[in-house]
Amino acid sequence: MTAALSAISRFVNRRQRFFFPAPAVAVLFLIIVLPIAFNLYLTFTKWTVGLGQPQFIGFGNFVEAFGDERVWNGVRVMIYFSGASLVLELTLGLMIALYFNRAFRGSEAVQAIYIIPFAATPVAVALIWRIMLNPEVGVINYLLRSVGLPPGLWVSNEHMVIPTLVMVDVWKWTPMITLIVLAGLKSLPPDPYEAARIDGANPLQIFWYITLPLIRPVLIAALMLRSLDNLKEFDLIYTITQGGPGIASETLYLYSYNVSFGYFKAGYGSALMVVVFLVVLVFNVIMNRLRRDSSVV
Amino acid sequence: MANVILKNLVKRFNSVTAVENLSLEVHDREFAVLVGSSGCGKTTALRMIAGLEPITSGEIFIGDTLVNDMDPKDRDIAMVFQNYALYPHMNVRDNLGFGLKIRKFPKAEIEARVKEAADILGIHDLLERKPKELSGGQRQRVALGRAIVRKPKVFLFDEPLSNLDAKLRVAMRAEISKLHRRLEATIIYVTHDQVEAMTMADRIFIMHKGALQQTGTPMEVYAKPANLFVAGFIGSPSMNFVEATLVREAGAWFIDAGGFKVRSPESFNARLEPHAGRPVIFGVRPEDMSAHKPAAGAGGANTVTTQADVVETLGSEILVHLTCGAHSLVARMEAPEQLLTEGQTLEVDLKMLKTHVFDKETSQTIV
Numbered sequence: 001m002t003a004a005l006s007a008i009s010r011f012v013n014r015r016q017r018f019f020f021p022a023p024a025v026a027v028l029f030l031i032i033v034l035p036i037a038f039n040l041y042l043t044f045t046k047w048t049v050g051l052g053q054p055q056f057i058g059f060g061n062f063v064e065a066f067g068d069e070r071v072w073n074g075v076r077v078m079i080y081f082s083g084a085s086l087v088l089e090l091t092l093g094l095m096i097a098l099y100f101n102r103a104f105r106g107s108e109a110v111q112a113i114y115i116i117p118f119a120a121t122p123v124a125v126a127l128i129w130r131i132m133l134n135p136e137v138g139v140i141n142y143l144l145r146s147v148g149l150p151p152g153l154w155v156s157n158e159h160m161v162i163p164t165l166v167m168v169d170v171w172k173w174t175p176m177i178t179l180i181v182l183a184g185l186k187s188l189p190p191d192p193y194e195a196a197r198i199d200g201a202n203p204l205q206i207f208w209y210i211t212l213p214l215i216r217p218v219l220i221a222a223l224m225l226r227s228l229d230n231l232k233e234f235d236l237i238y239t240i241t242q243g244g245p246g247i248a249s250e251t252l253y254l255y256s257y258n259v260s261f262g263y264f265k266a267g268y269g270s271a272l273m274v275v276v277f278l279v280v281l282v283f284n285v286i287m288n289r290l291r292r293d294s295s296v297v
Numbered sequence: 298m299a300n301v302i303l304k305n306l307v308k309r310f311n312s313v314t315a316v317e318n319l320s321l322e323v324h325d326r327e328f329a330v331l332v333g334s335s336g337c338g339k340t341t342a343l344r345m346i347a348g349l350e351p352i353t354s355g356e357i358f359i360g361d362t363l364v365n366d367m368d369p370k371d372r373d374i375a376m377v378f379q380n381y382a383l384y385p386h387m388n389v390r391d392n393l394g395f396g397l398k399i400r401k402f403p404k405a406e407i408e409a410r411v412k413e414a415a416d417i418l419g420i421h422d423l424l425e426r427k428p429k430e431l432s433g434g435q436r437q438r439v440a441l442g443r444a445i446v447r448k449p450k451v452f453l454f455d456e457p458l459s460n461l462d463a464k465l466r467v468a469m470r471a472e473i474s475k476l477h478r479r480l481e482a483t484i485i486y487v488t489h490d491q492v493e494a495m496t497m498a499d500r501i502f503i504m505h506k507g508a509l510q511q512t513g514t515p516m517e518v519y520a521k522p523a524n525l526f527v528a529g530f531i532g533s534p535s536m537n538f539v540e541a542t543l544v545r546e547a548g549a550w551f552i553d554a555g556g557f558k559v560r561s562p563e564s565f566n567a568r569l570e571p572h573a574g575r576p577v578i579f580g581v582r583p584e585d586m587s588a589h590k591p592a593a594g595a596g597g598a599n600t601v602t603t604q605a606d607v608v609e610t611l612g613s614e615i616l617v618h619l620t621c622g623a624h625s626l627v628a629r630m631e632a633p634e635q636l637l638t639e640g641q642t643l644e645v646d647l648k649m650l651k652t653h654v655f656d657k658e659t660s661q662t663i664v
Contacts (some may be wrong), residue, residue, distance in 0.1 A: 067598045082579035147308070189380075189382075189385075191378055191381075191382030192382055192383070192384050192385065193381050194349050194369075194376075194382060194444070195376070195378065195382040195383075195384070196384070196395070196399075197349065197368070197370060198347060198348075198349075198369045198370065198374065198375065199346075199370070199375045199395055199399055199443070199447070200370035200395075200399045200400050201370070201395075201399045202370075202398055205399055209384075209395070210384065211401075213386040213388060214385070
């Protein structure tokens, strides 16, 4: 018995590098590798869930996507929504971080309040905004009317819906950018600033020539982090508009969700997901290259 | 070029006084060194001249202009920082030219001045490199270059050599001195290293606890220190200090230190008189002592019998740590032909004309 046990322990000892990671590898395989592999397989099939078996159709789904007007609409909405919200969040986040970077009385309390939107649950936030934005009973139109301004249709109007969603996204996520940029600002060395003051730079020149280049890597990192979420924004848009009115706020990601889980076209939906993935990937590869080029320290 | 005048300059950080009533004048084209141990207020004083630190009270003049409320950029100064403070994202060329670009100099002028500075400092090959690709010494050259290109009225140096290794420091010391002659500029140089102060300065300003202790040429502050602090700070190794009393015997003044008694030169008499019987500090520099083996019949009025504790050989010179009763002394002298051994009894001759006597209570110099 003892001999058998020691033989087993010797066996395990010699193969520690296989035995110890094995459970984790098995779990990762089950929850990550397998679904991705299955998803990739589905992209080459035509399969409506519940109606028979997946049929292999090669690149048929991608060909179909190319001619699908709703796909192009989804791409346009995605670029519009993400472009506007990322630019605004980065700009506002940077400006507010610069403001918070100077110590002032009560700045900690203000900062704590300021990051609440970021800490709140996205679906809860979206639900509250949906009610507030309601043209008839929403508090926003009530406030507008009470100061004599015309009420808006907000998310009920196809031209207003994206700017309105951008506004909600900016409200929710700018604090995150601020936090990241603020950490970057706090870590900058003080000496170059003093040298620049003596060299003759005014505050605006110091910002342009010193601060901005020095925190560029941080800004790009924040942009990358935010874009990962933003390009496949789901909870906010789905909760507030479900992609409407019509398909005015249906991003590619939302459309692929609708195809997969609304129409149960698993093959086509999977192919669209892969397209979204490629967009996010390409964007981040470019950003990563920019970040590496601009790192100075 | 310009002179710099500080009048009753005070800096307080809350309850801490960093600079106390500092008044001094640095002449046009002078190499002035502000020296003192860390925390003495010298860097704070320099930063106030630069305009990086607001002043609590007092006045600062650069040339004839009162600059108290002027921005650093309007004071026409350049500063070299201890940590170089280069712009990490710019290459050397842009680092050098930044101040000129900001001041809207024409491109050709910037190019010419950058080239001139690079020639002076021998950093031509580094112009396209970023600061992170440079060694400490190279970075310091670039920092110097950035100051030179501006051709300011006054150069401010804040411990520029303290991050360099010993060998490089000696080389850069000479280079900065040469640079000063070449630029004919007013330089205010802050350091804690008295060797830097002695070797580079036209005049030294010694500070302690926020207050100016003494001003003078390197030789003046070495030969005639104003008080105990200056005497101990200038010179390496430091001056030996021994507590003693002044006694008068047979018409002559003697310094009685307990362990030994030496006769003071007659020329000191008038100044010693008022301190008769009072506690004093007797000071003698290591280089004003020479130790030798006891010789029969020798042992004059200025000879002290001691015991050698440690002998440190520096090559051409030796340092001998000596004990004399309760006192410890260090002597610095030429290496003798026959090596001194530790533990042996030695007689030490003091060059009494070069010794000092300080008031123990006030720390001020008596002679």
